[in-house]
Amino acid sequence: MDILRFLTAGSVDDGKSTLIGRLLYDSKSIMVDQLEAIERSTKNREEGQVDLALLTDGLRAEREQGITIDVAYKYFSTPKRKFIIADTPGHIQYTRNMVTGASNSDLAIILIDARHGVVEQTRRHSIIVSLLNLPHVVVAINKMDLVKYSEEVYNNIVIDYSQVAKSLGLKNVSYIPISALNGDNIVEKAETMPWYEGESLLGLLETVEVHEDINLTEGRFPVQYVIRPQTEELPDYRGYAGKIISGIYRKGDKVVVQPSGVESTISAVEVGGKEVEEAFAPQSAVLHLKDDVDISRGDILVKQDAPVQVAQEFEVVLCWMSNTPLIPRNRYLLQINSRTVRCVVKELEYKLNVNSLEKELSPVSAGLNDVVKATIKTASPIAFDSYKKLRANGGAILIDETSNVTVGACMISTEATEKPFWPEI
Known part of the structure; x- marks a missing residue:
């Protein structure tokens, strides 16, 4: 059901x-x-x-x-x-x-x-x-x-x-x-x-x-846990556990580990502890690769025929959720799926009036419940999609480094060919 x-x-x-x-x-x-x-x-x-x-x-x-x-x-x-x-x-x-x-x-x-x-x-x-x-x-x-x-x-x-x-x-x-x-x-x-x-x-x-x-075209598999039993029964077992957020994964599929860009091939797919022919969103699964590559929590296995964007700087539409104002150059943690990186909010392009869609250009800060267009720069690259294209891999949150409180919800909107979030009405 x-x-x-x-x-x-x-x-x-x-x-x-x-x-x-x-x-x-x-x-x-x-x-x-x-x-x-x-x-x-x-x-x-x-x-x-x-x-x-x-x-x-x-x-x-x-x-x-x-x-x-x-x-x-x-x-x-x-x-x-x-x-x-x-x-x-x-x-x-x-x-x-x-x-x-x-x-x-x-x-x-x-x-x-x-x-x-x-x-x-x-x-x-x-x-x-x-x-x-x-x-x-x-x-x-x-x-x-x-x-x-x-x-x-x-x-x-x-x-x-x-x-x-x-x-x-x-x-x-x-x-x-x-x-x-x-x-x-x-x-x-x-x-x-x-x-x-x-x-x-x-x-x-x-x-x-x-x-x-559910998007079954673009394969996206954020790794949540690397399974290495290291027992006599399973001396060489190495599985990558997570939830498939989009696409279908089968044995023999070519994948790219992002953000490193390393390529490999799926050697086995497990669901519920049993090997299966395929797994698809939104199932939880364990994937095995033919090559021993460096993969850890936060990496994402992407189908080779459906590339993802990888960058350290991108634009977001951001809803601010904290009583402490957002000021450009403030530093936070950014979490997208299972990956968490340090980041800085470089600048605020405009603040949006959610009643009229009027834009206040170059605001000096953002307060509680404000919706703003902002540019974020991360300490290391992340793999993402436009939120309009794929919600599951285009949404992120900002976390206060000191209190670990979620202070912002981000919708990534960085594709050059993408229509603006806000049509004129």
Whole structure:
């Protein structure tokens, strides 16, 4: 059974937490004692309704303010698929939290209040989804019960958002009218909107194809561990363990060890402790090479017919996640997959307004939640791809050397032939 990772995003009070609570409630994924606790603390006791938002708004500050602050991860499953949900905050001051939730997601649900339509925060969240190159977007037009389930209201919002999606290049966009509070079109099709001919939200989530989003062309295998038992039974065993992040690896394939550039040939492929004919993303595997070459954690085995970029200086789009400002010439650790190197942020080209896409050129610093275009120089070469081309090998993080705290999320954008991250809208 495969797993779909998705996030919810929307303006404050658009109903993100209620939507997730409804999915959990209607799919019978809530423990009895948890449901009883929610019923005791519900805000709608007098109305006879359970406040489903409390299932995800777990922090005391969230309950007191009635908003989502941190990223809340919830898990549930149906007979068709397992799901991991990231409920992300709607406030602009929590941009970093949304980036965190989106970084490993396959799909984004963008909620729109049917009474208000496409607003500034809708555009901001859509920009971040575009930045993180999520392959699927579902636009859930919520609170349809408050506009009397109007087909005209729904159609007007679809037209407005379609323009935003087109300008940002969003892919595979679907639209669903819902009422998270009442459960309309969440798990089952709603009789209240007979004019809607599409699937329910859960039906769409169960059937969306995520395997098609896995890149099986460019072979990328970051080495996490070198296995050398050095026992009498296995005196010459040398295996390179890791997770295949893209591509397919077979015995006899020509590979290049990057960033050293040493060439070799795969002599054996193991999955689950057994030798197999091939292994593919996203499997964990052990690869064996014909030649005894110098390979260690952080190196990446690249298929010879799908070269990777190797450099010490490159451009990134960077979301800053620390209260301590980012100032050019500051030094950090950069981690991309299993490789960690020292680096310096050479310069900031511009700071991006994530509401309007306006650029502030040559900023002197970047603060918490800022998104900037920056140039990074590393102490030693790294092998990478453009984030737009291959998310799995184009994303990195910056780590504070002293505290080991993650302070920035990077999307590498250095290919000369690549279109800019930010289209004009």
